[in-house]
Amino acid sequence: MPESVPVRCPACRREHVYTAPPYPCACGRPCAPRLDPAGAPAVLAHRTWDEDWVTVRCTACGRANQLPHPELGCPCGTVLRIPVSDAPAPGARPGAAVPGDTPAPAARPGAAAPRCGGRIPFQPVTIRTARDAVTATALYLRWLGYRDIRRADQRPPSGIGLAAPGLVAQVDPAVRPASLRDVECLWLTAMTESAGCVYFSLAGYAEDARARADTLGVPLFVLDLTGTPTPVNGPGRKLARSGVV
Known part of the structure; x- marks a missing residue:
């Protein structure tokens, strides 16, 4: 208790x-x-x-x-x-x-450390503030198998950046849908760090942002207020299944 x-x-x-x-x-x-x-x-x-x-x-x-x-x-x-x-x-x-506690193995460029199957169901945390959205995202990434999650060195144009070995993530708690520029900036940041990337948004995505994410292979997730991330494109569904970008 x-x-x-x-x-x-x-x-x-x-x-x-x-x-x-x-x-x-x-x-x-x-x-x-x-x-x-x-x-x-x-x-x-x-x-x-x-x-x-x-x-x-x-x-x-x-x-x-x-x-x-x-x-x-x-x-x-x-x-x-x-x-x-x-x-x-x-x-x-x-x-x-x-x-x-053990260091994550070195990831190949553009890839994330995979996690074995058989995961328990993800248990979300309620989102009331922007900090809660970051917490929910960090817990979900750990559930997928990523370790050493920290604040990203490079601040994104909007939202909050997180990083783990082989992965850059963006958490966007804004009330507007994520834009095409938001998705492209995240992808460019990941390319400069030879890492994969994933985007989490509370308000969803503009239509052109979704289309560009599909072209670039960027996983997109929408966070609901229960703290549950839902994949909304093909790369996102792949990441949710396998833990690999």
Whole structure:
């Protein structure tokens, strides 16, 4: 059962009870950060990619998962970052061999590291903010078999860029459909990095963007508000089936 801790907002002094949300591990078991009841929440003034994520080891299989750092939005408008404990969760196996901890093999140009079949069903996370869309995408890419997911070095013209060995991904939380230029810029970025690419959009794609993505072989996905990515073209369906761009 997810653990809860009392949290007092330092801005308005309201009392809250915070429960750490669970996220799916690749083995299928829910995984949640271990909260530090003795720590004080920090007011979140600005974000950095490294501080937005915490490493949590699954108590069932020992896999190390990168999960969103726990946060609480107070009704006064303050966003609080909830402290987590460095201690392993009860039942964790710190010495276990963890597939996610080993470096991914070098990918050939334009290809991504494949993952074996027999995947468990993807368990989405609800999208309420742009950050949730990035989280949902990162979890889906890990489900497909990609590791070491990070913020892309090169910022896209719109949305948020993610990268993994052999792959560049773009997450577009805008309310307008992704344009032809958006798709072409992603493809050009991937070509300069000798990597495959994939696009995730909340609002879908313009007709000419879909046509160009089919020509260039760019997988397209639409994210719904449940956090479920749905492939909307041939390359996208291929990626969803095999994990290979």
